[in-house]
Amino acid sequence: MNGARNANAGIGRAAGQVHRVLTEAWRLQPLYVSLYAILLSFVVGGVLISIIGVNPFTAYWALLRGMVGGGDEIAGSLARSVPFIGSALALAFAFRAGLFNIGAEGQLLAGGVTAAYVGALSWMSDLPGIVAIPLILIAGTMGGAIWGGIPGVLRTKTGAHEVISTIMLNSLVLFGVRWMVNSRDPVVLRDTESTVPRTDPISDTAVLPELVDSQPVLHTGLFALVGICFVVAFVLKRTTFGFEVGTVGLNPHASHYAGINVNRVIVASMAASGAFAGLAAASEISGTNGFFQPGTFFLMGFDGIAIALLARTNPVAIIAAALLWGSMLSGAPLMQQEADVSIDVVRIIQAMVLLFVAADAIVRYLFRVRELDQSPFKATSVEGAV
Amino acid sequence: MTTVEHAAGASGASGRVGLDRQSITGLVFGLLGIALLAGVAPAISGSGRRFNFEPPPDPAGIGFHPPTWVIAIGVLFLLTAVLGFAPPEARRWASPARLLSALAVIPLLLVLSLALSDNPSTNIVNLFNESLVLATPLALGATTGLWCERSGIINIGIEGTMLAGAGIGYMTYATIGDAQSTGWLWFSILISVLAGGLVAALLAVLSIRFGVNQIVGGVVINLFALGLTGFLRSEVIVKTGITTGVGTSEFGLPLLSEIPVIGDQLFRGKPIYWMMYLVVIGTWLVMFRTPWGLRVRSCGENPHAAETLGVNVVRIRYQSVILGGLIAGLAGAWFSMESQTRFEDNMTNAAGFIALAALIFGKWTPWGAFGGALLFGFSRALGTRLQFLGVEVSGFEIPSEFLQALPFVVTLVVVAGAVGRSIPPAAAGQPFQRSK
Numbered sequence: 001m002n003g004a005r006n007a008n009a010g011i012g013r014a015a016g017q018v019h020r021v022l023t024e025a026w027r028l029q030p031l032y033v034s035l036y037a038i039l040l041s042f043v044v045g046g047v048l049i050s051i052i053g054v055n056p057f058t059a060y061w062a063l064l065r066g067m068v069g070g071g072d073e074i075a076g077s078l079a080r081s082v083p084f085i086g087s088a089l090a091l092a093f094a095f096r097a098g099l100f101n102i103g104a105e106g107q108l109l110a111g112g113v114t115a116a117y118v119g120a121l122s123w124m125s126d127l128p129g130i131v132a133i134p135l136i137l138i139a140g141t142m143g144g145a146i147w148g149g150i151p152g153v154l155r156t157k158t159g160a161h162e163v164i165s166t167i168m169l170n171s172l173v174l175f176g177v178r179w180m181v182n183s184r185d186p187v188v189l190r191d192t193e194s195t196v197p198r199t200d201p202i203s204d205t206a207v208l209p210e211l212v213d214s215q216p217v218l219h220t221g222l223f224a225l226v227g228i229c230f231v232v233a234f235v236l237k238r239t240t241f242g243f244e245v246g247t248v249g250l251n252p253h254a255s256h257y258a259g260i261n262v263n264r265v266i267v268a269s270m271a272a273s274g275a276f277a278g279l280a281a282a283s284e285i286s287g288t289n290g291f292f293q294p295g296t297f298f299l300m301g302f303d304g305i306a307i308a309l310l311a312r313t314n315p316v317a318i319i320a321a322a323l324l325w326g327s328m329l330s331g332a333p334l335m336q337q338e339a340d341v342s343i344d345v346v347r348i349i350q351a352m353v354l355l356f357v358a359a360d361a362i363v364r365y366l367f368r369v370r371e372l373d374q375s376p377f378k379a380t381s382v383e384g385a386v
Numbered sequence: 387m388t389t390v391e392h393a394a395g396a397s398g399a400s401g402r403v404g405l406d407r408q409s410i411t412g413l414v415f416g417l418l419g420i421a422l423l424a425g426v427a428p429a430i431s432g433s434g435r436r437f438n439f440e441p442p443p444d445p446a447g448i449g450f451h452p453p454t455w456v457i458a459i460g461v462l463f464l465l466t467a468v469l470g471f472a473p474p475e476a477r478r479w480a481s482p483a484r485l486l487s488a489l490a491v492i493p494l495l496l497v498l499s500l501a502l503s504d505n506p507s508t509n510i511v512n513l514f515n516e517s518l519v520l521a522t523p524l525a526l527g528a529t530t531g532l533w534c535e536r537s538g539i540i541n542i543g544i545e546g547t548m549l550a551g552a553g554i555g556y557m558t559y560a561t562i563g564d565a566q567s568t569g570w571l572w573f574s575i576l577i578s579v580l581a582g583g584l585v586a587a588l589l590a591v592l593s594i595r596f597g598v599n600q601i602v603g604g605v606v607i608n609l610f611a612l613g614l615t616g617f618l619r620s621e622v623i624v625k626t627g628i629t630t631g632v633g634t635s636e637f638g639l640p641l642l643s644e645i646p647v648i649g650d651q652l653f654r655g656k657p658i659y660w661m662m663y664l665v666v667i668g669t670w671l672v673m674f675r676t677p678w679g680l681r682v683r684s685c686g687e688n689p690h691a692a693e694t695l696g697v698n699v700v701r702i703r704y705q706s707v708i709l710g711g712l713i714a715g716l717a718g719a720w721f722s723m724e725s726q727t728r729f730e731d732n733m734t735n736a737a738g739f740i741a742l743a744a745l746i747f748g749k750w751t752p753w754g755a756f757g758g759a760l761l762f763g764f765s766r767a768l769g770t771r772l773q774f775l776g777v778e779v780s781g782f783e784i785p786s787e788f789l790q791a792l793p794f795v796v797t798l799v800v801v802a803g804a805v806g807r808s809i810p811p812a813a814a815g816q817p818f819q820r821s822k
Contacts (some may be wrong), residue, residue, distance in 0.1 A: 030424060048617070052621050069589055100543075100601055101603065102605070124622050134523035154798075154801075154802050155803075158801075158802040160798075160801040160802045161801070163542075163601055164742075164746060164797075164801050165798060165801055165802070167542065167739055167742065167743075167795040168795075168797050168801070169794075169796045169798070171736055171737075171740075171791070171793075171794045172791050172794040172798070173795075173797065174736075175614070175787040175790050176791065177792035179785045179787035179788065182787075183785055184787075185782060185783060279678055288559075294522070299609070299612070300609065302553050303609075304607060305611070306605075307601065309602070316794055338670065341617065342617050342620040342621050344613050344614075344616035344617035344620060345613075345617060346613075347609065347612060347613030347616065347617075348614055348617060349613075350609065350613070351606055351609035351610035351612075351613050352610070353607060354602070354605065355592070355606045356607050358592070358598045358599065358602045358603070358606065359592050359596040359597045359598045361597070362596065
């Protein structure tokens, strides 16, 4: 009996701690830590840029212009940010339920490949756009929801912790889609006319309408993902299910005694999480790429962790955090072109943002941000060790 | 909490539930046995297949008749199935039979792959050696995880630690030694190891000093290592213009490599490969045979009890995590200076996650983790061999991706408790707060 309980509790405590930090400790000082974390990360990036002999202000000026320097740049940044909204929402929703969904990476792939499959079905071209577009989005959402639901079921039925099972499921789906897209004998989903491994192009009727012809194209998927953020905010705040999710996240034992079906909430939260990732993937397939390639969503699920933490799991704040994330990636090429600084600097800065947001004790110490005495985070941070 | 109750019920603590699981395993083996006897054995061709023990020309080896082997293994499976339902006095044979059947899957795969290919023979000693070599980074990575998790720190940043070791080591080799000089090669491997230690120290500081969620800490390391090595590659390595160079070279172990037929294949290898054995044996010795190892394990199981007995939990955790990082750095050096002599972005390609899978498969023990690494190395080596042999099942080639995905399927099954539940150290993931 003890063994299984330990198995669950071991990593469960770690995930539960994130959750406590997110929902309780930071509520009172919502902005300072995030803003300072971003500032500090840019300072670290600037030091790195100076080391290779480039003026960091030149580089950052180019980066900024790449991000918001004109209409096309702004549209491109917006477009780049759209999928991050979904992947961050996937993490945030699970965090609210006290779950660590590290599998958004795999759920994006599952959703993307399902959307691409449905979008390329021959009868899709006979349907009007008003039917075909919802169909491809729903297909992707379902694909993600199923792949996200599996770790939820495993957790409730066997006690397998979702962190470990989602890591395994990530790699599993990656090899699965690589096979589907690469294989020529038999042809599974590969577009045999293409020289690079990718799926057949989706039907024209299933393409999300374009808003701005930027690089990448800004499409109406933006409205779908921004809209879903507000829906999630409403569900979490105003519905019974949202209340149950939050309660289970705070204390599953108490929720159980209060009569909440904890297992149902866990499976539903994981499936919903996966659904958001799947929707993000489907909107990318439909609006931007028009086909599926396994590399498209590389790191997007892990970036979701950083964005969700930066936004403190607040669904509406995720929109802003995802915008920052996507626009940095979108602006980086101009920085490389003008200041000759590798775009990997942006990835380093982003890893630093996650670091400083997670280790907010560093930020609080450096910027002398006062911590409240009652903060439960205090018990497990600086005061705790050393 | 209901999930916990479910988990506890399913883990087989009570006799009834435990019996159910045995019956399921028995049923699976029974069905497999029937399929082999009735379906596979009559279908495969039977003549002139050989397992060679050395490369051509004129290799030593044994010829065999594939259907006979398939029938023998099928009978073994059926026997295991029957024993699963046997009366209690015969039940004690059930467990060894299951183990034997599980092990028999490997010869079964070999026999089947040769029977289904166009080639009549293949060198299995060489296949075994390839499995061991491919297991090197997995075994080293799993040992990294072992040191961290046994001391109570979950490390999902093994992948990033390896990548940083690979990138920084090769960068040193390319800039100082032009990727040509043996002396600088060893210096660079040392730098790889130290880089791994440094990255792990970051995880240690985050999770121990700042109480950051350990899983988030691991993700930070993976993202950071990808960015950093990408940056170093494009800013430093590419600018040196050195894309490849001289890596570590093979040598034979004295005496052992003189053994006829197999000696030259099994006992010749490159240095990091040999170090892997030393690391695994050393880890087992230190962790399970020294007082310090006992302290490490106690920090992972019950840090507060350990503290009561005078163990400095914080210091032990720092030491273990950094030691683990040094080992991961060595695994990184294997990628960029032994297996290949170059550095590519993301060249570790999920090996850190497979290592984590091997650790879980091996139930957080050094030899179990090594066994898991070997199994996953074998599945990778077999994947390549199947393509080489052109194995076809009813007209279609077995994709290498299937065998690459195998470690993750096996681990999912183990984590879900379908075959022998795997239980992590009790305090893994739990931040430790020193008593005042």
